[in-house]
Amino acid sequence: MTGPYVIRKSVNGEGNGLFATRDIRTGETVVEKRPLVVIDLNQGRFLPDGSLSLARIYDEWNRQLSDPKERKDYLKLSHHDNDAQLAQNRKDTLTSNPDAGKVIAIWNNNCLGTGSHDLYSKISCRINHSCQKNATWGGNGEGFTVRAIRNIKKDEEVLISYISLAQPRKMRSDQLRQGYGFDCDCPACGKEFDQLSDDRRKVMCSLNQKLPKVVEAAKLEKFDKVVRPEHVKLCEDMVGWLKQEPTMIDEMFVKQELLAHLYRIEKKHSTASSMMQQAYEGARLCRGDGDEHTERIKYALQGLESRLQS
Numbered sequence: 001m002t003g004p005y006v007i008r009k010s011v012n013g014e015g016n017g018l019f020a021t022r023d024i025r026t027g028e029t030v031v032e033k034r035p036l037v038v039i040d041l042n043q044g045r046f047l048p049d050g051s052l053s054l055a056r057i058y059d060e061w062n063r064q065l066s067d068p069k070e071r072k073d074y075l076k077l078s079h080h081d082n083d084a085q086l087a088q089n090r091k092d093t094l095t096s097n098p099d100a101g102k103v104i105a106i107w108n109n110n111c112l113g114t115g116s117h118d119l120y121s122k123i124s125c126r127i128n129h130s131c132q133k134n135a136t137w138g139g140n141g142e143g144f145t146v147r148a149i150r151n152i153k154k155d156e157e158v159l160i161s162y163i164s165l166a167q168p169r170k171m172r173s174d175q176l177r178q179g180y181g182f183d184c185d186c187p188a189c190g191k192e193f194d195q196l197s198d199d200r201r202k203v204m205c206s207l208n209q210k211l212p213k214v215v216e217a218a219k220l221e222k223f224d225k226v227v228r229p230e231h232v233k234l235c236e237d238m239v240g241w242l243k244q245e246p247t248m249i250d251e252m253f254v255k256q257e258l259l260a261h262l263y264r265i266e267k268k269h270s271t272a273s274s275m276m277q278q279a280y281e282g283a284r285l286c287r288g289d290g291d292e293h294t295e296r297i298k299y300a301l302q303g304l305e306s307r308l309q310s
């Protein structure tokens with residue numbers, strides 16, 4: 001399961017990064033791996049604030065990463081010292097192991113989340129961040145893929161985004177500094193900063209803040225009644241703004257899926273089906289087949305299509 005990449009000193013971030021060893025086309029899989037540690041969030045012990053118990057992270061790491069060499073390599077990975085201290089001080093670590101805080105801090109800095117699982121692999125933990133990413137990832141509890149969302153040239157660094165890009169530069173940089181301990185110097189934050197794009201992201205951010213309730217309502221059919229025309233308008237606006245930002249095609253398919261559900265609730269089955277089709281294509285490109293999100297959209301699309309045929 002090797003791919004067209006090599007790990008070497010990064011030009012974008014600190015430390016190492018992943019580089020293309022040949023030209024890679026849009027939609028190609030760059031990395032396909034089975035993770036070394038998987039945490040199933042559905043079975044997790046969550047704290048009242050909704051975060052995953054630190055003890056659970058440590059226990060899973062301790063159980064699944066038993067090879068001493070793999071553990072040693074893991075403990076050399078980058079982390080945020082503040083996180084280590086915080087984790088060590090948190091009572092819910094339930095462990096006296098002096099490395100527990102560090103294990104958790106490294107986890108926070110290096111795991112990939114698929115939605116229902118958090119994964120650690122020796123390759124994915126080397127991928128640096130850019131607000132002008134050229135790759136995205138997807139997967140499930142079994143494995144994950146990293147995929148090119150635009151053509152990547154030989155020797156170019158493969159870069160993902162650690163955060164939502166539907167927010168302006170200031171918010172992104174605060175989130176990256178607090179969460180990962182670095183100042184982003186990518187083209188979008190520095191030399192190619194685009195005020196118009198930043199303004200668009202401000203709008204997206206405020207639309208996003210109004211959307212969560214609608215998301216829940218649309219996913220759970222029993223709440224169909226709470227969806228109102230203004231929610232549909234909000235979501236249509238969001239999709240419209242996202243269309244102007246090609247690097248955000250992963251955020252786009254998520255909103256297209258939501259919009260398709262809203263159209264379904266409004267009984268606009270044909271519009272819903274074509275919107276869900278677009279979401280499905282986006283999900284396959286960004287997250288690949290077999291990814292839990294792609295599979296969910298595929299299933300919803302089949303439902304809409306069969307309703308159209310009946």
Ligand SMILES: C[S@@+](CC[C@H](N)C(=O)[O-])C[C@H]1O[C@@H](n2cnc3c(N)ncnc32)[C@H](O)[C@@H]1O
Nearest residue numbers: 012013014015016110125126127128129180182
């Ligand atoms: C998942 S690791 C990425 C691989 C890491 N560079 C390494 O050598 O192991 C995340 C860490 O890499 C560094 N990093 C990632 N993207 C960066 C960027 N755009 N600028 C500066 N540092 C970055 C930060 O230290 C971050 O906490």
